[in-house]
Amino acid sequence: METDYLIVGGGLAGGYASLSIREKDKNGKILLISEEKELPYDRVPLSKEFLLDKIAKEQLYITTREELESNAVNVELGRRVIQIDLSNRVAKLDNNEKVSFKKILISTGGSPRRLRIEGSNLDGIYYFRTLDDAERIKSKLSSVGNVIIVGGGFIGCELASALNVKGLKVTIVEMLDSLLGAVLDKEMATWITKYFLDKGVNLKLNTRISKFIGENNKVIGVETDKGEIIKGDLVIVAVGISPNDSLAKDAGLKVDNGVIVNEYLESDVKGVFSAGDVARFLSPIYNEYMRIEHYDVAVKQGKIAGYNMVGEMKKFDEIPYFFSRMFDAKLNFKVYGVLNRYDNIVQRGPDGKGGMIRFYLKGNVINGIMLVNASLRESVIKRLIRKKVDDVEKLRSGKLEEIS
Numbered sequence: 001m002e003t004d005y006l007i008v009g010g011g012l013a014g015g016y017a018s019l020s021i022r023e024k025d026k027n028g029k030i031l032l033i034s035e036e037k038e039l040p041y042d043r044v045p046l047s048k049e050f051l052l053d054k055i056a057k058e059q060l061y062i063t064t065r066e067e068l069e070s071n072a073v074n075v076e077l078g079r080r081v082i083q084i085d086l087s088n089r090v091a092k093l094d095n096n097e098k099v100s101f102k103k104i105l106i107s108t109g110g111s112p113r114r115l116r117i118e119g120s121n122l123d124g125i126y127y128f129r130t131l132d133d134a135e136r137i138k139s140k141l142s143s144v145g146n147v148i149i150v151g152g153g154f155i156g157c158e159l160a161s162a163l164n165v166k167g168l169k170v171t172i173v174e175m176l177d178s179l180l181g182a183v184l185d186k187e188m189a190t191w192i193t194k195y196f197l198d199k200g201v202n203l204k205l206n207t208r209i210s211k212f213i214g215e216n217n218k219v220i221g222v223e224t225d226k227g228e229i230i231k232g233d234l235v236i237v238a239v240g241i242s243p244n245d246s247l248a249k250d251a252g253l254k255v256d257n258g259v260i261v262n263e264y265l266e267s268d269v270k271g272v273f274s275a276g277d278v279a280r281f282l283s284p285i286y287n288e289y290m291r292i293e294h295y296d297v298a299v300k301q302g303k304i305a306g307y308n309m310v311g312e313m314k315k316f317d318e319i320p321y322f323f324s325r326m327f328d329a330k331l332n333f334k335v336y337g338v339l340n341r342y343d344n345i346v347q348r349g350p351d352g353k354g355g356m357i358r359f360y361l362k363g364n365v366i367n368g369i370m371l372v373n374a375s376l377r378e379s380v381i382k383r384l385i386r387k388k389v390d391d392v393e394k395l396r397s398g399k400l401e402e403i404s
Contacts, residue, residue: 001099003031003074005309006091008081008247009107010034012042012295013276013302015062017105020306022071028310030073031099033091037078038131039063044295046134047158048325051141052165060131084251086269103271103309106248106259107302110241110277110293115150119212124219125235128155140234145169148222148232150209152179154324156238157192160201161326171202171230173209173222185345188358188370192331199327204230241293243278256280258291263315265305273309275301284317285386286338286367294322319385337368337385346395349374359395364388366395376400 005021007014010032018032034040041060049055068075076093083092084104091099112127114120126137147163149156152174160170176182178189179196197203208225212235221231245255253267254260258280265273265281274281276298280291297320304316324333342360349356355374360367365388369381380400387403389395394403 001031001097002029002101003099004028004102005030006099006101006104007032007107008084008091008104009109009244009276009278010036010038010040010075010077011107011109011276012040012062012298013107013109013279013305014105015040016299016302017107017275017306017309018068018073019063019071020303021310022073024307024310024312030071031076031101032068032073033076033079033081033093033099035078035080036130036132039065039068039075039077041131042295043129043131046131047128047155048162048329050134051138051159051162052328054328057131057135081247084247086251086253086272104273105305105309106253106272106274106278107276107305108244108247108278110243112237112241113239115209115237115239117209117211119214119219122212122214122219123217124233125212125237127237128159129241137234137236141166141168144233146171146232146234148173148230148235149238150222150235151238151240152176152203152205153182153238153240154180156236157196158324158326159236159238160196161199161331162328164199164201165328169202171204171232172196173204173207173224173230175206175208177206179203179205183339185339185342185360187345195331204228241277243280243291245278248274248278256289260289263317264308264313265301265316266308271309273305275305281316283320284315285319286341290320290338292320292322296321296323319382332371332373334371335368336370336381337366339368339370341367344392346392348396359384359392361389361392364390364392 040062045055080094081091082094112129146169149160149172152172160172163170178193181189209222210225211223213221243258245259248259249255259274261274261281263282263284277293280289283290304314341362344361346359356372357374358370
């Protein structure tokens with residue numbers, strides 16, 4: 001099999017890359033290979049609206065087979081690339097078929113980190129990443145009352161909030177002393193922890209799982225490192241993902257918690273690109289390498305990688321952005337920039353509706369902005385990020401449009 005453009009991975013980045021390539025190159029052969037059996041889809045609603053039956057499966061897909069066929073994008077679903085020979089530009093599939101290519105995009109995403117502890121093979125333990133994972137969990141919810149979620153990051157919190165809204169008793173087991181403690185500042189993490197407690201979510205903080213407890217080969221609870229037994233009909237493990245970069249590493253590409261690419265999303269081998277959760281890219285804005293696991297980055301990187309594979313060579317110079325919705329959109333986060341470069345935090349609000357905006361500054365330069373149940377025009381935000389502010393008090397009470 002031969003193709004001009006080979007896309008390895010059928011997630012958001014791969015899906016949008018294929019359409020961007022066709023937008024600029026009307027004749028080149030495009031082949032997208034996905035290990036999943038689904039067409040490219042949006043993962044964001046899986047832990048929220050999909051579990052709450054607010055969105056149907058069909059609404060998750062970013063494209064249709066008809067659209068791909070009309071754009072002459074060939075798709076191989078349920079297939080995996082197991083080897084890439086960059087010298088000869090040949091990829092080998094898990095059915096031993098070989099594909100020769102001219103340019104390649106590695107958009108292999110990530111895989112959930114797994115707990116290797118006693119009882120990990122029991123039925124009723126789920127990891128959350130794919131549409132198939134979400135469908136399997138969703139099918140069990142009508143027959144369970146108590147759910148244990150291992151991990152208090154964004155996915156764990158989104159799952160807990162959705163299941164709480166559905167009326168289930170939810171316990172989060174988190175090894176840190178607060179929810180979202182690995183990504184938010186101490187004050188904000190403490191605030192959201194209290195929010196979850198007030199909603200009736202049971203929290204076990206500073207706690208690790210030591211083993212799963214089973215009966216008749218089915219999980220019925222967990223035992224913590226403190227010796228406490230927590231009963232549960234279903235356990236969901238959400239302790240982060242690891243980038244699927246081994247294929248790239250075995251091909252001889254540079255990897256470091258992701259595939260290393262420049263600001264054009266191209267690796268150190270010409271014609272070899274990477275995008276999405278697996279890509280560790282050079283940010284021109286912060287002049288450092290980053291890997292961001294979120295919808296917005298995957299979509300925009302996929303589009304730009306597609307354009308660059310055709311030869312346009314556009315920089316990915318977008319401000320990092322992610323969002324989260326919890327408790328049926330009663331609690332909404334939007335984060336622009338980075339939250340780990342600060343020596344001062346300036347908060348605006350809360351306002352009459354409980355909304356607030358937090359500015360993360362290093363010296364007097366804004367590196368990150370967080371909106372909680374608040375809104376601000378994106379054009380203003382983009383002008384504020386990396387801006388030097390002479391009077392930070394203006395951030396607290398002044399007109400932000402004038403500051404920017």
